[in-house]
Amino acid sequence: MNTYYITTPIYYPSGNWHIGHCYTTVICDALARFHKMKGEEVFFLTGTDEHGQKVEKEAKSRGITPLEFVDPLVAQLKDMWRLLDIGYDRFIRTTDEDHAACVQRIYQKLYESGDIYKAEYEGHYCTPCEAFWTQSQLKDGKCPDCGREVTLQKEESYFFRLSKYAPRILKLYEENPEFLQPKSRVNEMVNNFLKAGLTDLCVSRTTVKWGVPLPFDEKHFSYVWIDALANYVSALGYASPQDALYKKFWPADLHMVGKEIVRFHAIIWPALLMALGEPVPKQIYGHGWLLIGGDKLSKSKQDAVKSELTDPYELVKRYGTDAVRYFLLREIPFGSDGEYTNERLLNRINADLANDLGNLVSRTQAMIAQNFSALPARGLQEGTDGELIAMCEELFARVSADMDALNAPEALSKIFAVISRANKYIDETTPWVLAKDPAKRERLGAVLYNLAETVRICAVCLRPFLTKASAAILKSFGCDENAGFDTLRFGLLEAGTPIEKIPPIFPRIDVKKELVEVEKLVASMKKSAPLKREANAEKVGKKEKEAANAAAKPLVAFEDFTKLELKVGEVIACEKIAKSEKLLHETVKIGNEVRSVVSGIAKYYTPEEMVGKKVVVVTNLKPAKLCGVLSEGMILCAEDENGNLSLVSPEKEMVSGGTVR
Ligand code: MSP
DSSP, X not given: OOEEEEEEEEEOOOSOOOHHHHHHHHHHHHHHHHHHHTTOEEEXXXXXXXXXXXXXXXXXXXXXXXXXXXHHHHHHHHHHHHHTTOOOSEEEETTSHHHHHHHHHHHHHHHHTTSEEEEEEEEEEETTTTEEEOGGGOBTTBOTTTOOOOEEEEEEEEEEOGGGGHHHHHHHHHHOTTSEESHHHHHHHIIIIITTOOOOEEOEESSOOSSOEETXXXXXXXXXXXXXXXXXXXXXXXXXXXXXXXXHHOSOSEEEEEGGGHHIIIIIHHHHHHHHTOOOOSOEEEEOOEEEXXXXXXXXXXXXXXXXXXXXXXXXXXXXXXXXXXXXXXXXXXTSOEEOOHHHHHHHIIIIIIIIIIHHHHHHHHHHHXXXXXXXXXOOOOTTHHHHHHHHHHHHHHHHHHHHTTOHHHHHHHHHHHHHXXXXXXXXXXXXXXXXXXXXXXXXXXXHHHHHHHHHHHHHHHTTTOHHHHHHHHHHTTOOTTOOGGGOSTTOSOTTOOOOOOOOSSOOOOXXXXXXXXXXXXXXXXXXXXXXHHHHHHHSOHHHHHHHHOSSOOOOOXXXXXXXXXXXXXEEEEEEOTTOSSOEEEEEEETTEEEEEEESOTTTOXXXXXXXXXXXXXXXXXXXXXXXXXXXXXXXXXXXXXXXXXXXXXXXXXXXXXXXX
């Protein structure tokens, strides 16, 4: 059986997820699903990149450990992938024990072979990018990638002999044009980095302790990018006794990455693998960016720029998983950048999903229901039947060629060309006219059969892209929702199959009205900007705590009351805490932020009941751990003297993040 190993980059646990972040992973998910459906054995890897100075600093400023800081963010990211139906095979964390052990083995090997050596380092460090720059690489004294301030750092460090591998990397590009795609990225790497020759890379830190300690010198910790890149092989058990997956899946078929991190993947990573004597990945693809106002969509940009809704949770909530997936997969020409606006998203949903696909499905189902009790027989071919059938029969080969070229937008445009052709076929064959003439009943049946088969074939081809809609369509046509590509022969649907008429899968959106709603929502989300937890937490002093705990509460001054910060939150995930009978662990979305909250309400609410509830959360309580789970707030409840308990919720519809006073 063919194998296919595909990876996304591992994500920084920033918590400020936006639609741009979803791009890489949604593409990989569609590719992974496509290869699975082709009958290949697929391993799809994603995860989180948790070490480094940024996390260390953030955790310190909150008075919690780095792991306490990242755990809820990782839960939040996993939740985002669940919402987008991302079917990964492993979610790796660089804090996983097996990963850290693998990183140590890699360092040890390179140290023993002489490719890692000790020397003094001085460089300009960009903390957000976790990257070192030489003076000449800086742009106006700032980080050339993100334009932020850098700091000069000097320390005794270990270096990797990257310079030694420059000629081999150039040769790799020359001999394997497929290795780095699209082609423009090769020119960037050669002209910007390789031509001038590579300098050795500093791969250890003594100042940043939130990392993997080097096995041969425990004062030193791994450089985050070596740690991060190693995830692609550590996830498979590289250089461990449990290396069956490595033997099966390495070298990776595809590392899909955003263009800003191609340098790490197409230069440092192959050099490391060469030094380890391991094969390099078959392909690295550096995709383009989602832009907002012409620049890379990022949290800071999103805050600065007008009123686009970029929060994946809100987008999925408003338009559904498939619509968001579809936009990402269809809108941006693959390899290029593409502007993101809500209007473009809404127009895409309306034009392709509600109109073309939605209409074809509902018209076909409605006409079958009106005229027959079940699917009519195939009948004889006439008129343009042959053209439609040929398009259906050729569809898989076309889609497959596009997917082999990683071109999801083109693959989707081929499927939607068949959908458009089928809509045109309805206009050509005028089934409503045929229905009036009893002598044309057989022909009417044949037309509707051809339409049903077209819908089925398109739905099977759409499975890697629209995970929910394709399943619903297939089910309604009496087909297996997991139907594979082996079912793509025209004519497989059996006459007499009951056809269910389902409600519109993609209701048409009133774009004008929706844009006004979205603008309001974005404005209210901006008002409830992420909280300054550390500052707020400090405000709640000992005195206030004692007062809160006292049985008979003293009167409090208004200024004291206002020290409490109360916000509306929405419970987006909830589970029982295994070790406790009383506690539930909720993931609560509060405006742009997601928090981990533990509440003693397991006797009154089930986790299922909690999901979707709007609650009031005290957001400036100092974080605490309950049964080992971090709680970053308190959900308010009312309780009567008989011990009956009820959540306190806003009485009218209220956005999460709204202030309670
Ligand atoms: N941790 C590193 C990767 C290490 S891999 C060994 C990292 N993480 S990230 O969280 O910053 O980015 C994750 C992915 O999101 C990257 O592929 C990045 O390109 C992608 N995107 C983030 N913003 C994006 C857009 N605005 N548009 C498209 N993708 C972008 O980098």
